[in-house]
Amino acid sequence: MTAVADFSDLWDPRPGWLNTASYGLPPRPGWEALQAALRDWQVGATSWEPWDKSTTRARESFARLVGADAADVFVGSTVSAAVAPIAASLPDGARVLVDDIEFTSNVYPWMVHADRGVEVVAVSTDQFVDAIRPGIDLVAVSAVQSATGTVLDLAQVIAACKEIDALLVIDASQAVGWLPLDVTGVDALVAHGYKWMMSPRGATFGYLSPRLQERCRPLHAGWYAGRDIGDSYYAPKMQLADDARRFDQSPAWFCYVGAAPALELIEQIGVETIHRHNLALANEFRAGIGLPPGNSAIVSAAIPGADEAFAAAGIRAAVRGGNLRVSFHVYSAQADVQLALEALDGLVKT
Template sequence: MGSVEFEGLWDPEPGWLNTASYGLPPRPAWEALQAALSDWRVGATSWEPWDESTIRAREAFARLVGADAGDVFVGSTVSAALAPIATALADGSKVLTDDVEFTSNVFPWKVHEDRGVEVVAVPGSELVAAIQPGIDLVAVSAVQSSTGVVLDLSAVIAASKKIGALVVIDASQALGWLPLTVDGIDALVAHTYKWMMSPRGATLGYLSPRLQERCRPSAAGWYAGADVHGSYYGTRMELAPGARKFDQSPAWFSFVGAAPALELIEQIGVETIHRHNLELANEFRAGLNLPPSNSAIVSTSLPGAQEAFEAAGIRAAVRDGKLRASFHIYTTLADVHEALTALKPLT
C-alpha cells in the first residue's frame, strides 16, 4: 500500500513541522474521540466501550513491536512506566545513558541515587563503547528527542548482552516511523502522542518475561487485577499474569484516540511511513546543504531560523539552541519547500 491512499486522512494547516513535539490525529482517531466526548457529555454510555480501545491499543502496539500482547502494559507517561523497573535495580547499580537523553528516561533512575544507584551519561557517539563491565542497565532513546540521532540499536543490544546489562529503550520519538522490534530488548516504552498521532496520556510498554519477574508492580490498582471488574474493592488482591499487572488504569479518552491511530499506522505500514518521512527530511536537508541522514528529525544550527519560521507561519521547535524540524506522514513536499523558502535569506 502506498501512502497516497491515505492522503486526506489528516487536516494539517500547512507548515506543521513539529511532530517531535506532538503528532496530528488521523481522521479515524479524531472521529472516535469526538464520538466518545459526545457520549461523555450527556452520559449516553457506560465507560466499558471506551476501555475496549485500551485493549485494541495494547494489541496493535504488540503487533507493531513484534511482542506478545501479554508482555505489553498500558500507562500514562514514560517516566511512570519506567519507575517500577528502576525500583527493581539493586542498591549501587549503574545505569548508562546518553548525555542529551530526555529526562523522562533519566529521572526515574536518578531518584534512586540515595541508595547508590548511579547514572552515567556519555555523548551518544560514545555510548556503545561505554557499555563495559560494571554497567547494569542501559537506558536510552531509539531516536534522540533534541538531535534526531537514531540509535545503533543492534550494537547497543550486542554490547549489553556481552556484559549481561539490561536494555531499556524509550521509543517515543521512534515508534510510528522507525521500524523497530523488541528482539533483544528488556523493556521498551513509548508515549503515543508524537509519531503515533494519539492524544497525550496513552503510553505503552513492553516488559520481557525475565524483567517482569524482577519488577514490583508498584502502581497496581483495580485495572491491574486478574479480573478487572472483580477488583474494585477490598483487600483481596489477585494481580493479572504477565505484563498486565503493570497496567495503570487508563486515561480513557487518550486510548480512544490511540487505538485507531495505531491501527492506521499498521495499515499504512511503518516501512512506507519511514520512506516518506526520510524523503521529506532529506529534501529539507538538501535545501540547507546538509548531507542526507537516516532521521525524520532534522536538527541544525541556523541563527535566525526561529524568527524566519515564525514570520512565515511555520511551526517547528528550538531545542538546545538548534532548530528542530520533523517530518511525518501528513507532511508534504509543499511544506518542505515553504520552509526552505522561509530560510533562504539565511543560507
C-alpha cells in the same frame, strides 16, 4: 503497493506543521472516535466499558508494531511512570548508563535512587556504545534522540549489553510510528503515543521482557491490574494479572479511544511505507540547507535566525539545544519542505 498519498485525506494539517517530534496530528478516524466518546460522556449515553475496549485494541496494535506479544505489553500515562518500577527493581549501588542528551523522562527515574547508591553515568552519543562495559548494570537510551534526531544503532547496543549481561531499556517515543522496530533482545521498550503514534497525550505503552517482569514490582497496581478486572474493585483481596497487564496503570479512557484507530491506521499504511515517506522529505530538506542525507525523520541544524524566520512564515517547528528542529511525518508534504526552505532563504549557505 500502498502509498502514503492514498491516505492523505485523513488529516487536515495547516501548511507548515513540522513539529511532530513535539506532538503528532490525529488522523480523522481517531479524532472522530474521540469526539463520539466525548458526546456520549456529555450526556451519559453509555457506560465506560465500550471506551475501555479501545485500550485492548491499542495494546494489541502497539504489540504488533514492535514485534511483541500483547501479553508482554502494559499501558500507562507517561514514560517516567512506566520506567519507575524498573528503576525501583535495581539493587543498591547499580550503575545506569544514559546518553548525555537523553530526554529526562528516561533519566530522572534512575537518578531519584541516588540515595541508595544508584549511579547514573552520562556519556556523549558518539561514545555511547564504547561505554557499555563491565560495571554497567542497565542501559537506558532513546531509539531516536529528541534533541538531535540521532537514530540509535539498536543492534549494536543490544549486542554490547548482551556481552556484559546489562539490562536494556529503550525510550521509543520518537520512533514508534515511523521507524521499524523489534523488541527482540530488549528488556523494556516504552513509548508515549502523542508524537509519532498521533494519539492523545496520556496514552503510553510499554513492553517488558518476561525476565524483567519477574524482577519488577507492579508499583502502580490498582483495580485495572487485577486478574479479573470486574472482581478487583474492592478490598482486601488482591489477585493481579499473571502477565504484563499487572503493570497497567488505570487508563485515561478517552486517550485510548483516540489512540486505537491511530495505531491501527499506522499498521494499515505500514511503518516501512511511512519510514520511506518521512526520510524522503527530511532528506529533501537536508539537501536544501546543505546537509548530507540522513536516516532520521528529525532534522536538527544550527541556523541563526531560523526560529524567527519560521515564525514570520507561519511554520511551526521547535528549537532544542539551541538548534532548529524540524520533523516530518505521514501528513507532511513536499509543499511543507519548500515553504520551510523559502523561509530560510538567505540564512543558510548550500
